[in-house]
Amino acid sequence: MNKSELVKALAEEHMLPIDEAAMMVDTFFDCLRDAMVRGERVEIRGFGSFKVKEYKSYLGRNPKTGSNVAVPPKKLPAFRAGKELKDVLNV
Structure with missing residues (x-):
């Protein structure tokens, strides 16, 4: 599964627009990356x-x-x- 497939699955599972699901997935990965950059x-x-x-x-x-x-x-x-x-x- 790649990122776009994850976005599509999230959108379908929760009946969300693709744009909103993409924003959620991007936010998750941004938070994960930022925490690791801080050494957490x-x-x-x-x-x-x-x-x-x-x-x-x-x-x-x-x-x-x-x-x-x-x-x-x-x-x-x-x-x-x-x-x-x-x-x-x-x-």
Whole structure:
């Protein structure tokens, strides 16, 4: 399912105009992103949690040339599924 399919499903489920459903979905993802930018953990009970993982810099290797490459520190989003979601998937 992609974003437009999610908007369509929301609109059909709650008999909303597509524009209003799109605004709701956009607002949800904007809030999720903004919280993660602030370094906050976002937990959606029954679904899972999102957080930002920070990785230190390290010395990597270019697989094509074999030369050493300095990889800068970075932050990446991480998702951990909740127990209820895991249970539903493993029925």
